[in-house]
Structure formats: structure tokens, C-alpha cells
Amino acid sequence: xxxxxxxxxxxxxxxxxxxxxxxxxxxxxxxxxxxxxxxxxxxxxxxxxxxxxxxxxxxxxxxxxxxxxxxxxxxxxxxxxxxxxxxxxxxxxxxxxxxxxxxxxxxxxxxxxxxxxxxxxxxxxxxxxxxxxxxxxxxxxxxxxxxxxxxxxxxxxxxxxxxxxxxxxxxxxxxxxxxxxxxxxxxxxxxxxxxxxxxxxxxxxxxxxxxxxxxxxxxxxxxxxxxxxxxxxxxxxxxxxxxxxxxxxxxxxxxxxxxxxxxxxxxxxxxxxxxxxxxxxxxxxxxxxxxxxxxxxxxxxxxxxxxxxxxxxxxxxxxxxxxxxxxxxxxxxxxxxxxxxxxxxxxxxxxxxxxxxxxxxxxxxxxxxxxxxxxxxxxxxxxxxxxxxxxxxxxxx
Amino acid sequence: xxxxxxxxxxxxxxxxxxxxxxxxxxxxxxxxxxxxxxxxxxxxxxxxxxxxxxxxxxxxxxxxxxxxxxxxxxxxxxxxxxxxxxxxxxxxxxxxxxxxxxxxxxxxxxxxxxxxxxxxxxxxxxxxxxxxxxxxxxxxxxxxxxxxxxxxxxxxxxxxxxxxxxxxxxxxxxxxxxxxxxxxxxxxxxxxxxxxxxxxxxxxxxxxxxxxxxxxxxxxxxxxxxxxxxxxxxxxxxxxxxxxxxxxxxxxxxxxxxxxxxxxxxxxxxxxxxxxxxxxxxxxxxxxxxxxxxxxxxxxxxxxxxxxxxxxxxxxxxxxxxxxxxxxxxxxxxxxxxxxxxxxxxxxxxxxxxxxxxxxxxxxxxxxxxxxxxxxxxxxxxxxxxxxxxxxxxxxxxxxxxxxxxxxxxxxxxxxxxxxxxxxxxxxxxxxxxxxxxxxxxxxxx
Numbered sequence: 001x002x003x004x005x006x007x008x009x010x011x012x013x014x015x016x017x018x019x020x021x022x023x024x025x026x027x028x029x030x031x032x033x034x035x036x037x038x039x040x041x042x043x044x045x046x047x048x049x050x051x052x053x054x055x056x057x058x059x060x061x062x063x064x065x066x067x068x069x070x071x072x073x074x075x076x077x078x079x080x081x082x083x084x085x086x087x088x089x090x091x092x093x094x095x096x097x098x099x100x101x102x103x104x105x106x107x108x109x110x111x112x113x114x115x116x117x118x119x120x121x122x123x124x125x126x127x128x129x130x131x132x133x134x135x136x137x138x139x140x141x142x143x144x145x146x147x148x149x150x151x152x153x154x155x156x157x158x159x160x161x162x163x164x165x166x167x168x169x170x171x172x173x174x175x176x177x178x179x180x181x182x183x184x185x186x187x188x189x190x191x192x193x194x195x196x197x198x199x200x201x202x203x204x205x206x207x208x209x210x211x212x213x214x215x216x217x218x219x220x221x222x223x224x225x226x227x228x229x230x231x232x233x234x235x236x237x238x239x240x241x242x243x244x245x246x247x248x249x250x251x252x253x254x255x256x257x258x259x260x261x262x263x264x265x266x267x268x269x270x271x272x273x274x275x276x277x278x279x280x281x282x283x284x285x286x287x288x289x290x291x292x293x294x295x296x297x298x299x300x301x302x303x304x305x306x307x308x309x310x311x312x313x314x315x316x317x318x319x320x321x322x323x324x325x326x327x328x329x330x331x332x333x334x335x336x337x338x339x340x341x342x343x344x345x346x347x348x349x350x351x352x353x354x355x356x357x358x359x360x361x362x363x364x365x366x367x368x369x370x371x372x373x374x375x376x377x378x379x380x381x382x383x384x385x386x387x388x389x390x391x392x393x394x395x396x397x
Numbered sequence: 398x399x400x401x402x403x404x405x406x407x408x409x410x411x412x413x414x415x416x417x418x419x420x421x422x423x424x425x426x427x428x429x430x431x432x433x434x435x436x437x438x439x440x441x442x443x444x445x446x447x448x449x450x451x452x453x454x455x456x457x458x459x460x461x462x463x464x465x466x467x468x469x470x471x472x473x474x475x476x477x478x479x480x481x482x483x484x485x486x487x488x489x490x491x492x493x494x495x496x497x498x499x500x501x502x503x504x505x506x507x508x509x510x511x512x513x514x515x516x517x518x519x520x521x522x523x524x525x526x527x528x529x530x531x532x533x534x535x536x537x538x539x540x541x542x543x544x545x546x547x548x549x550x551x552x553x554x555x556x557x558x559x560x561x562x563x564x565x566x567x568x569x570x571x572x573x574x575x576x577x578x579x580x581x582x583x584x585x586x587x588x589x590x591x592x593x594x595x596x597x598x599x600x601x602x603x604x605x606x607x608x609x610x611x612x613x614x615x616x617x618x619x620x621x622x623x624x625x626x627x628x629x630x631x632x633x634x635x636x637x638x639x640x641x642x643x644x645x646x647x648x649x650x651x652x653x654x655x656x657x658x659x660x661x662x663x664x665x666x667x668x669x670x671x672x673x674x675x676x677x678x679x680x681x682x683x684x685x686x687x688x689x690x691x692x693x694x695x696x697x698x699x700x701x702x703x704x705x706x707x708x709x710x711x712x713x714x715x716x717x718x719x720x721x722x723x724x725x726x727x728x729x730x731x732x733x734x735x736x737x738x739x740x741x742x743x744x745x746x747x748x749x750x751x752x753x754x755x756x757x758x759x760x761x762x763x764x765x766x767x768x769x770x771x772x773x774x775x776x777x778x779x780x781x782x783x784x785x786x787x788x789x790x791x792x793x794x795x796x797x798x799x800x801x802x803x804x805x806x807x808x809x810x811x812x813x814x815x816x817x818x819x820x821x822x823x824x825x826x827x828x829x830x831x832x833x834x835x836x837x838x839x840x841x842x843x
Contacts, residue, residue, distance in 0.1 A: 099739045106649035109642045113667040113713070116706050120677060123684040186476040193473025206477060208833055213484045215829045217767025219796045220487070220818050223803045228490050261480050289462050291469035312672060319674020321770035326803065346676050350770065353680075354778055359688065371680050375673070382672040383665065 009073045010056050016080055017052040018045050039095035047094035050101055052080060120375070128372040131365035135163045140369055142166060146332035146343075148352060148363040163366050165373070167332040171342030175253040175324060176317040178338055182257025183317075184310055187264025192294055194265070195272040214262035222326030225255035230327060237339065245329070245341040252327040253338070256320055260313050267312065271305035271389075272298060274396045301396075308388035315381035319374060321346040345370045491822070494815035497607065499617060500574040501563040502541065503598040508553060513546035517564065525589050536586055540570045544618045563600065568616040568809030574599055578808060607816065611784050612793060612801070616809025619802075621817050623784045627697055627792035628766055630785060634701020635708050635765060636758075643712030644754060650713075651720040652742055671710035678706050679774025687775060695776040697785060697792040703775055704765045711764060715757020719750045724843045752839035756832045763828040767821065769796040795821050 059072050132140070143164015190210075194203055230251040237244040244250070275298050283293035299306070329341030330351055352367040359365075506520040521537050522528065528537045542548075545564040552562055565571075572578040573590050582590070593599050610620030646667075654660045682703035686692045692699050723746055731741045777797045785792040793801075795817060802814040 095737065099737055102739050103649075103653055106645050106653055109645040110649040110654065110663055112642055113646060113663050113670060113710070116670060116681075116709070117666040119685060120673075120681050123681055123689075124677070127684060186479055189473045189476040190480060193470070193477050197470050197473055198477075206481075208830070209481055209484065210477075211829060211833070212826060213480060215763055215767070215825050216484075216487070217769065217796050217821065217825070219767070219769045219800050219803075220491075220822065223799065223814060223818065224487050224490065226803065227494070228486070258480070258483050261483075265480070289466040291466040292462065294469070315672060316674075319676065321674070321676045322800070325770075326800070346674065346770070349676060349680070350773055353683065354773055368680065371677060375677055378672070378674055379669060382669045386665070386668050386672075 005070065006060050006073070009070075009077065010053075010060070013052050013056050013073070013077050013080065014049055016077065017049045038093050043095040043098055044092075046098045047092075048080075048083075050098065052076075124368055124372050124375060127365055127368035130360075131362060131369045134362045134365070135369075139163060140165050144334055146348075148366050161363065163362065163369075165345075165370065167334045168343060168345050168348055168370065169373070170334065170336065171249065171328070171332065172318055172344040172346075174249050174336055174338060174342055175256060175328060175344055176314060178250060178253025179256040179260055179317045179320075180310070180314060182254055183260035183264045183313055186257075187261050187309075187313075188268050188306065190261070191265045191268035191272055195269050196290065196294060196298070210262045210265060213258075214266070216259075218259060218320060218322040219326070221255050221259050222323045225251050225323055225327035229255050242339065244339040247327060247329040247341040248339050249328060249342045250338045252324050255327060256317055256323050259320070259323065260317060263316060264309060264313050267309035268302075268306055271302040271309065271392070274305065274393060275302050276396060302392075304388050305392040308385040308392070311381050311385035311388070315378040315385070318381075319346060319378055321350060325350050345374050349374075488822075491815050491818050494812060495819045496575065496812040497604055497816055498575075498601045499604040499606075500566045500571045501600050501602055502566050502570070502593055503561055503563055503600070504541075505560055506549065506562050507560070508549065513549045517541055517545055517549070525592075528585070533585055536583055537589065540567055540586060540589065541565075542567050542617045543615055544613075563602075565617055566599070568807065571617055572808055574601075575812075580808070607813070608820075611782050612780060612798060613782060616807055616813055619810070619813055621795060621798055621820060623781050623793050624795040624798035624817070625820075626784055627700075627781075627794045630697035630788060630792060631700040631704060631794055632762060632766065634698060634788065635705040636762070638702065638705040639708040639712055639761070640758060643709050643758075644716055646709075647713045647716035647720060648742055648746070651717055652746065653738065667710050667713055670706070671714060674770075675707055675768055676770040676774065678703055679771030681706070682771060682775040693789045693791070695779050695781075695791045696789045697794075698788045699775050700772050700777060700792065700794065701788075703771050704768060707768060707771065708761045708765050711761035712754075712758055715760070716750065716754050719753025719757070720746060722753070722843060723749050749841065752835055752841070756836045756840075759828050759832040759835070763825045763832070766794075766828075767796055767825060769800055772797050773800070795824075 055076060056073065059069055059076065062069065064072070140163050143162060144166045145162040145164045146167050147162045194206060198206065230246060230248065233248060233251050233254075234244055234246060279297050279301060280293060283297040284290070288296065324344045324347040328347055329343050330347065331341070332343045332348070333340060335342065349367045349370050352363060352370075504517070504520045504524060506516050508516045518538060521541065522534065525537055528534050542565040548564050549562055552559055566574065569581050569586070570590055573582060573587070574594065579587055606618060607620045608625070609622045610618055611623035613619040650660065650663065650667075654663075682699060686699045686702060687694055692702075727745050727749065728741055731745050736744065772794060777793060778801065779791055779793075780801075781791055781793040783790075799814055799817050799821065802810045802817065
């Protein structure tokens with residue numbers, strides 16, 4: 001209830017401060033014309049609003065009792081009438097004050113990007129370090145058996161469960177590889193067709209359709225993988241006579257590849273568009289066919305950016321969660337067979353953390369260790385890719 | 398006067414000259430074309446002769462090159478076609494699976510003393526008197542939805558004299574009426590249901606409850622109401638935070654920030670945030686919001702604040718691209734008239750950037766509304782049977798609801814999953830096409 005009162009008081013004081021703006025206009029008309037105001041009337045009003053805003057918030061967040069705060073707010077609101085005289089000083093440079101305050105607010109918002117990165121790093125690092133207190137980091141990095149058990153008391157179960165992350169990351173690698181085998185050729189060839197072959201009208205129809213494909217949520221892709229693609233692969237391999245796991249890496253990787261196609265396509269499209277027209281025209285003038293022009297001139301000059309796009313796609317495939325949670329397996333196996341069921345780091349994080357967990361058991365903390373590794377990998381990949389693309393754009397931009 | 402006459406005369410002469418020139422030019426072109434055609438024939442003849450001499454170096458090679466050309470183009474078409482075919486298959490599958498109808502059974506019910514459950518049971522036994530054993534009677538009761546008593550209550554409120562009620566069938570029976578699916582029915586139940594069907598006491602109605610009801614253990618009364626409202630609440634929260642902060646951050650980076658190392662670090666971290674796996678944000682929400690700040694678990698407040706971090710870089714990048722495309726002449730013109738930096742930004746750049754900002758924001762919303770993984774991390778997988786009333790109530794969102802139902806072994810949930818996906822995709826397509834429309838309509842090409 002008190003909060004409601006405070007917010008109403010805050011709003012009222014601010015509106016009051018702004019409304020007093022009219023006084024300054026009257027003042028201006030009455031006074032002699034020779035002396036001029038330093039800033040526009042609106043600047044005086046904004047400055048007054050800012051000033052009262054800061055003080056009202058300061059009052060609300062002080063540690064006084066609620067009653068004192070209420071009285072202070074009322075007193076402050078009445079005091080506003082008298083304080084206006086101070087802001088009506090003609091030599092007061094309110095414009096400068098306002099601009100400085102605005103710049104400070106803007107720079108604070110810009111800091112939020114860094115703040116989020118730091119908080120992510122700290123929170124995951126902190127939990128991962130707690131995990132490494134209980135489990136040897138070497139065992140985590142090089143152990144070949146992943147079998148986290150539900151801990152009843154944390155000391156009892158550590159011996160029985162094993163936290164070697166190699167099979168988990170092997171599974172991630174396998175699924176990522178399959179996804180890339182689908183997404184990279186299709187994405188690049190599709191971008192070449194859209195950018196260099198298709199007519200403008202065809203492109204106008206195709207691009208929104210591909211944007212829809214990019215907008216389909218991953219949970220839908222996961223459902224699609226489970227319902228349609230996995231049985232489809234199972235039937236096909238049954239015809240040939242090869243057994244395939246129902247949660248095969250092939251199905252999950254294939255659908256993930258399809259998910260990445262539009263992403264890959266739009267990045268490659270940007271890269272191809274950035275190649276200067278003069279290079280293309282030069283190649284055509286030398287008598288090369290369009291495909292030769294693309295293969296020998298456009299692709300080599302766009303190659304750095306395309307490589308950057310592939311790296312971004314890889315980092316996206318590594319971090320993709322819902323498809324693998326729904327369509328890939330949960331048991332970590334030391335296998336690189338695409339027909340077998342494998343698990344990935346993201347799927348493991350979800351299975352370890354979903355549901356009520358105690359936060360001290362190594363089983364729960366293991367998820368943070370996996371997440372830290374994931375974060376470091378994707379961070380490095382992203383930075384490399386972004387640098388490559390940026391340098392490329394500088395070269396031709 | 399004489400001068401004007403002269404001018405007219407001169408211009409007439411000029412026109413005549415031009416006309417004759419064009420005529421002659423056309424004739425010359427005609428002749429040239431004929432000559433060229435002849436020459437071309439000669440040229441190709443020569444070429445063939447040359448080929449005979451040098452071997453199949455040019456013509457044969459040219460054929461090969463043209464074949465490679467068309468092959469290359471075909472590959473491009475195939476890959477675009479592959480993506481489109483996949484899109485079509487996906488939509489076809491989901492359309493085929495989804496079903497927005499439910500079955501209702503007609504029963505003659507007489508309600509005594511407001512005990513609707515008992516009334517339904519009595520009516521069922523009256524309708525099928527052959528069920529005598531306890532097991533048979535139990536399997537008879539299973540054919541009617543568990544929420545049927547509420548339906549009767551509503552119908553009686555509307556019309557107290559009603560004798561024959563339409564009540565919704567249980568999921569098993571519903572599956573039987575729709576797909577002849579008898580996997581979870583016993584012989585008696587199949588006989589009774591077929592009897593109902595032959596006597597036309599079954600009808601299909603559009604399932605409006607699907608949009609208003611919350612999740613349930615019974616597929617026939619489970620709905621996406623809680624998911625829809627939860628998604629909306631989450632969207633409100635992340636927009637309140639991300640929209641102003643994102644725009645301000647973008648304007649700072651483009652217009653105010655000095656070029657130094659700190660700005661570079663901000664740029665790198667924002668670009669990196671856009672590409673980080675979304676599940677990492679979920680872990681951040683789990684540790685910071687739930688463990689550290691003790692906010693209510695699986696509430697839309699926490700969900701929104703988690704998705705805020707996901708949306709922020711998208712909005713920032715879109716806004717920055719828009720600001721960058723505004724030409725410097727606008728800034729210079731305003732500055733020349735004495736506007737300060739803040740005035741240039743607020744009075745000139747911001748209004749010009751609004752269409753781009755809106756497009757970017759809509760795309761960010763459509764991305765965040767489909768996001769599932771980070772919300773699983775903050776405990777949104779809980780079974781929510783109530784529609785959330787405020788921001789701190791436990792909520793479900795639409796994609797999480799889809800995930801939960803797709804995991805369920807009951808066949809009744811399969812069509813619900815597909816229907817929910819269809820609703821979600823419908824929303825996202827509307828959002829995306831709104832973004833495309835905005836871009837086409839309001840985009841200013843400088």
C-alpha cells in the first residue's frame with residue numbers, strides 16, 4: 001500500500017515540477033526584454049523534473065520509517081513551489097545540466113551489456129569451481145565415463161557416479177558435424193542461388209519464406225524430429241537392413257542442420273552481397289561463365305566472411321538445446337556412430353537441472369561445469385567469427 | 398517577333414534533322430546487323446575449322462563449361478528447394494496432426510440435489526443397462542470427461558428445463574470417434590461407443606476451451622490458456638526492460654560513445670551476447686534470480702527478466718544498424734542550426750529510426766516467444782493448472798507447454814501439441830509478417 005502511495009507521490013511531484021514550466025513563460029513576458037534566459041523554458045522544466053525525481057527516489061529508498069517517508073514526500077512536494085525560484089535564475093545553465101544527465105544515463109545503459117557478460121561469467125564460474133572442489137578437473141576433462149547419480153548425501157555418492165565429460169562432448173561434436181554437413185552446403189548454395197542467379201521477383205517471394213523457416217521455434221523442430229524425421233530414418237535404414245537407434249544422432253543432427261540453414265543462408269548472402277560489383281563484372285568480361293565467376297572470384301573473395309559464418313553456425317549448433325533434448329538420447333556413450341544414440345552437453349544440462357534439485361550435490365553442479373566449457377567454446381568461436389567478418393567488411397566496405 | 402519566328406524555324410529544322418538522322422540510323426543499324434549476322438556465321442564456321450585443327454579445345458570445352466554452369470545453378474535451386482520443401486513438410490505434418498475439435502456425447506440426465514457427478518453416473522448406467530459388474534461400471538464411467546459435471550452445471554444455469562445434455566467425452570472415447578483408435582479401450586467400451594455412434598448421439602464441436610483452459614492431466618480439458626497469458630506476461634516484462642535500455646544503449650554507442658578501448662569491449666560483449674547459447678541465460682536466471690535474489694520460482698517475472706538478456710542484444714544491434722543508415726547530412730544540418738547533441742538525437746535521429754527500431758523489436762519478440770531452453774532452467778516445467786493472475790504467480794508459456802505435452806505418452810496430447818504449435822506458429826508468422834510489412838512500408842532508403 002505504501003509503495004502505491006510512493007509511486008503516486010513520485011508521479012505527482014514530477015508532473016508538478018513539469019507543470020511549473022508555464023510560470024517561466026509568464027516570467028519571460030513580464031520581464032524587460034534586454035535580459036535573456038540562458039536556456040529554453042523546456043530545459044528549465046526538465047532540469048527541475050530531474051532534480052525532484054532524484055530527491056523523491058532518494059527519499060523513497062532511505063531507511064526511514066514509512067510514516068517519516070510519507071511526511072518527507074509531502075513536505076518536499078510543497079517545497080517544490082518555493083524551490084522553483086532557484087531554477088528561474090536566468091543565468092542558470094539548465095541545458096548543460098540536462099544534457100550531461102542524459103549522457104550519463106545513456107552511458108549507464110551501455111554498461112549493462114558488459115554487466116550481463118560479467119554476471120554470466122561470474123555466476124557460472126563460481127558454481128563450476130564448487131564442482132571442481134568435489135571432482136578433479138582432470139577427471140572431468142579427460143574421463144571417458146559420464147554417469148551422474150542422484151546424490152542422497154553428497155559424500156556417499158561421489159564414488160559411484162563418474163563425471164568424465166569426453167563422451168558428452170564427443171556426442172556434441174558428432175551432432176554438430178552432422179548438422180554442419182547439412183547446413184553448410186545447402187546454406188552456401190542457396191545463398192549463391194538467391195544472391196546471384198534468382199530474379200528479383202523470385203527473391204522477393206523466397207526470402208520471406210526462408211525467414212519463416214528461421215522463425216520456427218526450436219521446440220517445434222524438436223517435435224518434428226521426434227514425430228517425423230526419426231521414424232523416417234528408421235524406416236529407410238530398416239529397408240537397407242541396418243538397425244538404427246530410435247533417438248539417433250542422425251535424426252537430431254539432420255533437423256538441427258535444417259534449423260541452421262536459414263541462419264547460414266542469410267550470413268552467406270550478406271558476404272556475397274559485399275563483394276564489389278567491379279570484381280564480378282571483371283570476371284564476366286574476361287569471358288568466364290557465371291559459375292566460373294562465382295567459383296573463382298566471388299567465393300574466394302568472400303571466403304573469410306563465409307568461414308566466419310560457418311564458425312557462428314557451429315557455435316549455434318553447439319548451444320542448441322531443445323532439438324537435442326527432445327530428439328537425442330540421454331545416455332552418454334563413447335561412440336562416433338551417427339546411427340547410435342548420443343547425448344550432448346546442452347541435453348545433459350537440462351536433464352541435470354530440471355526439477356527440484358539440491359544445489360550442493362555434484363550432480364547439479366556438474367551442469368555448471370558443462371555450461372562453463374560450453375560458454376568458453378562458444379565465446380571463443382563467436383569472437384573469432386565476429387573479428388573475421390568485421391575485418392572482411394572493412395576490406396570491402 | 399522576328400526573333401521568335403527564327404527560333405521556331407530553327408527548332409523545326411532541328412526536329413527534321415533529328416528525324417532524318419534517326420531514320421538513317423535505323424537503316425544503318427539494320428545493315429550492320431545483317432553484316433554482323435553473316436560475320437557471326439563466318440566466325441563460328443572458322444571456329445569449327447579451328448577446332449578440327451586444334452582438337453576439341455574450345456567447343457567441347459565450352460559445352461563442358463556450360464554444363465557445369467547449369468549444374469551449378471541446379472545445385473543452388475535444389476538447396477533452396479530443399480529448405481522450402483522442409484518448411485512445407487513441417488507445416489503439412491503439423492496441420493495433419495492438429496485437431497481443434499472435441500467429441501460430445503448426448504445423455505439424458507436428471508439432476509437431483511445438485512449432485513452432478515452422481516447424475517452423470519446414473520445417466521450412463523441408464524443408457525447402458527447391460528453393465529452390471531463393478532469393473533464394467535467403472536470402465537463405463539471412464540468414457541465421460543471428468544470435468545463433465547461443470548459443463549452440466551453451466552448448461553443448467555442457462556436452461557433449467559434441459560433434459561438431454563451434450564457432455565464432452567473422455568480422451569479415450571474422443572480418440573475412438575476421431576481416429577478409430579482402440580488401443581486403450583476394452584471390448585465393452587468399444588461396443589458402447591459404437592452404439593453411441595450408430596445412434597447419432599455423438600457430435601463434434603469446436604474446442605473453445607482449448608484457448609481458455611489451463612493445463613490438465615486429462616487431455617480433453619487441457620488448454621493453452623495459461624500458456625498464452627504466461628507468454629503475454631513474460632513479453633510485457635522483457636519489453637519493459639529491454640526496449641528502453643536497448644534503444645538508449647544503441648544511441649549511446651552510435652552517437653555519444655568516445656572511440657576508446659572501453660567502447661570496443663562493450664561492442665564485443667554485446668555482439669557476443671547475441672550469439673551465446675540461450676541455455677546459458679537460463680543458468681544465469683537460475684543462479685542469480687532464483688538462488689541469489691530469491692525471486693519466485695517459475696514466475697513470469699523471472700521468465701521475463703531471463704528473456705530480457707536474450708532480447709537486449711537483438712534490439713541493440715537492430716537499432717544500431719538503423720541509426721548507422723541515417724546519413725550524416727541530417728546530423729550536420731541540425732548541428733548547423735545550433736542543436737546540441739542530445740537535441741539532434743531526440744528531435745531528428747530518433748523519429749527517423751522508429752521504423753527500424755520497431756522492426757527489430759518485433760523480430761526480437763518473435764524470437765523470444767519461441768524460446769524454451771532458458772525457461773526450463775528457471776523451473777517453468779512445473780505443472781500449472783491455474784491461469785496466472787499476476788507477475789509473481791507460477792506460469793507456463795506456450796513453447797514450454799508444447800514441450801511438456803510432446804513428452805506425454807497419452808495419445809490425446811499428441812493432437813493438442815500440434816494444435817498448440819499451430820497457434821504458436823500463427824503468432825510468430827503474424828509477428829514476422831508485421832515486421833516485413835513495416836520494413837517495406839516505412840523503410841527510408843537514403
